[in-house]
Amino acid sequence: MREGYGSGDHGTLADRVAGRAGGEDPSVVATPVTPARHCRVAGEPSLLVEWCRTERGWEGRVVSVVWIDAVGWATVARWLPAADIEPVP
Template sequence: MAGGMNRQGSGIPLGERRRAGAATGPVVGAEPVEDTCPVRHCWVADAVDLRGVKRPGLLVEWRRTTVSWEGRVVYAVTLRPGEWALVEEWLPADQLTQR
């Protein structure tokens, strides 16, 4: 499998990996530009399709409610056997994990 046998970087999330000496973001002119994209990978528990498995998702933003935090997440669910659809919804923070 291409690239599957190299364990370099194992345990470090892709978003945090970079080559030694590499800039932290795109370079404009001679100055590095910091990437401030707020989107992060997450795992969604209790997905709307009720399959009982964690789904990979994209955490787009956070909001504070009167009692806790919620994240706006986009993730895939089973619509029908063999068919997938994207769902975007606000979920309580306790349903979102990094692993």
């Protein structure tokens, strides 16, 4: 009979929570891959940080740095339709 958590090929529960697979050096912690992706919105460079499915279709949360008169450069986060977001290879 198996012995509960951590007895399989995936390591202990502590290893899995720490992002390590079974048998790896416990001092090495895996770095998660960020979901953020470079993109363009209206030709300007931006960062896509999240997707959401809505009644209207897919939308992405995009962070951009824009020039606002009388303020200067500002960071703007907004939800945009997928059609407005251009991927950058």
